Amino acid sequence: MKLVVQIPCLNEEETLPLVLASIPASVPGIDEVVIVVIDDGSTDRTVEVARAHGVRHVVHHRRNEGLARSFTDGVNYALAIGADIVVNTDGDNQYPQQRIADLVEPIVRGEADIVIADRQVRLIEHFSPSKRKLQRFGSYVVNRAAGTELPDAASGFRAYSRDSLMRLNTVTRFSYCMETIIQAGYKRMAIASIPVVTNAKTRESRLFSSTRQHVFRSGAAIVRAYVMYRPYMIFGWLAALFGLLGLLPYVRYAYLEASGDGGGHLQSLVLGTALVLMACLSLMLGIVSDLIRANRTLIEANLEHTKRARFEQGALTTGVL
Numbered sequence: 001m002k003l004v005v006q007i008p009c010l011n012e013e014e015t016l017p018l019v020l021a022s023i024p025a026s027v028p029g030i031d032e033v034v035i036v037v038i039d040d041g042s043t044d045r046t047v048e049v050a051r052a053h054g055v056r057h058v059v060h061h062r063r064n065e066g067l068a069r070s071f072t073d074g075v076n077y078a079l080a081i082g083a084d085i086v087v088n089t090d091g092d093n094q095y096p097q098q099r100i101a102d103l104v105e106p107i108v109r110g111e112a113d114i115v116i117a118d119r120q121v122r123l124i125e126h127f128s129p130s131k132r133k134l135q136r137f138g139s140y141v142v143n144r145a146a147g148t149e150l151p152d153a154a155s156g157f158r159a160y161s162r163d164s165l166m167r168l169n170t171v172t173r174f175s176y177c178m179e180t181i182i183q184a185g186y187k188r189m190a191i192a193s194i195p196v197v198t199n200a201k202t203r204e205s206r207l208f209s210s211t212r213q214h215v216f217r218s219g220a221a222i223v224r225a226y227v228m229y230r231p232y233m234i235f236g237w238l239a240a241l242f243g244l245l246g247l248l249p250y251v252r253y254a255y256l257e258a259s260g261d262g263g264g265h266l267q268s269l270v271l272g273t274a275l276v277l278m279a280c281l282s283l284m285l286g287i288v289s290d291l292i293r294a295n296r297t298l299i300e301a302n303l304e305h306t307k308r309a310r311f312e313q314g315a316l317t318t319g320v321l
Contacts, residue, residue, distance in 0.1 A: 003030045003104060004083035005097075006074035008038045008067060012091035013045040019089065020053045022097040029108035034081065037091075038074040040064050046091070057081070067156075068176045075165050079311040087159045095157035099196050103159045112192035113164040114184055116150055117157035119198050138218055142178050145226055145233075146185025150193050153181050154218070157196065164189055166307050169300060171228070172221045182225040231293055235286025239279045246275030 005023055009016060020035065027033060036057040037050045041064035050058060059077050061070070071088060078086045085104050089095045095117065106112035121127055121135045135154055142153040154177050160168075168183050170176045184191055226234050249272035256265050 001030050001084045001108070002032045002034060002082050003027055003085045003087065003100075004034045004036055004078035004081070005087045005089060005100065006036045006038060006071075006078060007089055007091050008040055008070035008074065009042060009046050009050075009091035010040045010064060011042045011044045011046060013042075013049045015093045016046060016049050016091050017053060018093040019091060019097060020050070020055065022093075023089075024098060024100055027101045027104060030085070030104070034078075034083070036074055036077055038070040038077075040066070040070045068170050068172050068179075071176045072170045075160075076311075079162065079165060079307070084162050085159055086162075086165060087157075089157055094198050094201070096196050096199060099194075100159075102194055102196075103157070106192045106194075107159055107161045111190065113161045113189040114180075114191045115159045116152065116181075116191065116193050117155050117196045118150075118152040118193050119155050119157070120195055121152060124198055138178070138222070141222055142181050145222065145230060146182045146191075148181065148185050148191055150181065150191065152193070153178060166304050166311075167300075169303065172224060178218060178221050179225045182222070182229055186229040227289060228296065229293065231289030232286055235282050235289060239282040239286060242275050242279035242282055246272050246279055248272070249275070 007016070007019060012019075016037075023033070023035060025033060034057060035055050036059065037047070037055050038059045039047050039050075039061060041061045047058055047060075057077070059070075059073050061073070074088070075086055085107050087100055087103060089097055089100075099117070103115050103117060106115050121132050124132075127135070135152070139150060139153040142148075143150055156177055164184065167187055167189070168180050170179060172179050181191070223234070249268040253265055253268040253272070256268075
């Protein structure tokens with residue numbers, strides 16, 4: 001069984017040696033451990049440092065393309081070289097790579113398709129109280145969408161089985177973390193979680209420039225995933241909300257009409273009609289979105305077959321299976 005540990009990097013020449021040194025050379029149940037560095041347009045000596053520390057597999061981006069694209073390209077490369085399990089960590093050394101054996105154990109035992117490390121954000125000293133609350137709220141929203149009970153949905157330290165990666169597809173350019181969980185939950189994959197303690201902070205996040213930007217982009221990714229996989233939840237609730245609000249002006253007008261004072265309150269009828277029309281529009285959008293979701297399901301099934309044919313044939317050709 002081959003384990004590929006992929007490390008997305010953007011100018012990580014200072015911290016990458018710490019990451020590489022802490023990756024175990026052998027893991028119980030694993031025959032081979034391979035390290036892949038994804039260079040996301042680094043302008044420093046990240047690649048040279050990786051090569052100097054014995055890394056033979058490097059995926060290059062000529063310019064910065066983002067974390068989600070780095071994750072996808074790393075996964076495709078890992079599958080092409082015959083990975084059975086892929087572990088994703090970060091080049092800033094925030095994650096405890098020495099826990100990789102624990103991270104992959106549920107997959108090796110056949111108990112999980114995906115394992116996500118719980119950073120136990122309450123223990124992270126540099127996280128402000130507001131950021132901790134946002135992390136918990138974000139995990140709650142994702143769990144509601146995915147039907148899971150993960151304590152840390154935003155954690156990027158995670159392991160994927162080969163089969164799960166054949167079935168998952170990343171669309172967003174910001175971060176794959178939320179989207180892949182919602183997809184996996186929708187596709188009924190087994191997702192496990194293990195608690196870990198993160199390393200000391202080495203630098204500020206390069207994924208976002210402020211908490212506001214992080215909240216906005218994460219929220220947009222969650223809403224997009226909702227619309228793609230559970231559109232009836234969003235548009236159904238919107239239709240119900242507008243429909244209920246639309247009834248209130250009609251009830252008000254009927255009450256005033258019954259009391260002999262309805263002639264001067266036509267604005268209630270106008271407002272009620274507008275809200276009911278919005279409810280009908282939300283319902284129609286929900287129907288259309290659900291039809292698109294059904295079509296997407298068929299396309300993803302075809303894409304899964306294509307990926308299996310591509311990567312399994314490629315692995316056989318290169319002799320890695």
